[in-house]
Amino acid sequence: MSIEKKYQKIKDSLPKDVTLVAVSKTKPIEDIEKLYAIGVRDFGENKVQELTEKAKQLPKDIRWHMIGHLQSNKVKYIANFVHLIHSADRQSLIKEINKRGEQEKRIIEVLIQVKIADEDSKFGMNFQKAEDWLRKLGNYPFVHPVGMMGMATNTDDDEKIQNEFAELRLFFEAQQKKYPQLKILSMGMSSDYEIALQEKANMLRVGSKIFGERNYDE
Numbered sequence: 001m002s003i004e005k006k007y008q009k010i011k012d013s014l015p016k017d018v019t020l021v022a023v024s025k026t027k028p029i030e031d032i033e034k035l036y037a038i039g040v041r042d043f044g045e046n047k048v049q050e051l052t053e054k055a056k057q058l059p060k061d062i063r064w065h066m067i068g069h070l071q072s073n074k075v076k077y078i079a080n081f082v083h084l085i086h087s088a089d090r091q092s093l094i095k096e097i098n099k100r101g102e103q104e105k106r107i108i109e110v111l112i113q114v115k116i117a118d119e120d121s122k123f124g125m126n127f128q129k130a131e132d133w134l135r136k137l138g139n140y141p142f143v144h145p146v147g148m149m150g151m152a153t154n155t156d157d158d159e160k161i162q163n164e165f166a167e168l169r170l171f172f173e174a175q176q177k178k179y180p181q182l183k184i185l186s187m188g189m190s191s192d193y194e195i196a197l198q199e200k201a202n203m204l205r206v207g208s209k210i211f212g213e214r215n216y217d218e
């Protein structure tokens with residue numbers, strides 16, 4: 001099946017208010033162009049260098065999502081164009097995003113990455129830190145948190161995945177009552193997006209199920 005058909009098949013299965021981010025990391029420009037041609041505008045990358053190189057070569061109306069762990073010293077390379085940073089996972093990074101946003105005179109939208117998996121390799125704040133940060137929002141006028149992102153444990157145990165997503169959903173909904181600007185719940189990738197949908201994710205980050213398996217990762 002072509003990349004376009006695979007994308008369309010997933011897209012058609014989703015409720016209308018769910019955003020499907022096509023995760024194009026490690027994949028060539030031509031693959032992105034194929035989806036662009038059928039109207040896709042939301043693409044996700046996890047490395048700053050790859051993201052900036054692709055953005056340079058592709059149409060300016062693409063909405064680039066930075067989904068990977070972000071080093072503070074690299075924020076400056078994406079600050080003037082990135083659409084949404086999904087991986088705001090620590091105070092020092094948020095401070096840096098605010099600084100670069102101020103320099104660019106641009107408010108940068110972010111998702112708070114919350115750690116729900118029980119794997120050391122996954123990044124994210126715990127619920128307490130996320131809450132603390134939301135309370136201190138006024139200090140960072142150039143960073144706008146518009147939602148939360150979480151990654152479930154990489155396991156075949158669907159129930160475990162669902163429990164992790166559910167935990168984040170409940171936290172998200174509770175915070176949303178206090179901070180109505182929180183609108184996006186980014187959960188679910190190729191292997192678990194159907195479970196994420198059950199837990200009311202409204203942004204999915206799907207790579208290999210659209211573009212095919214990657215030869216290398218991270």
Ligand SMILES: *Cc1c(COP(=O)(O)O)cnc(C)c1O
Nearest residue numbers: 023046067189190205206207208
């Ligand atoms: C790579 C990646 C994805 C997509 O993974 P697939 O399994 O290929 O769908 C989603 N989210 C993040 C943060 C990623 O790094």
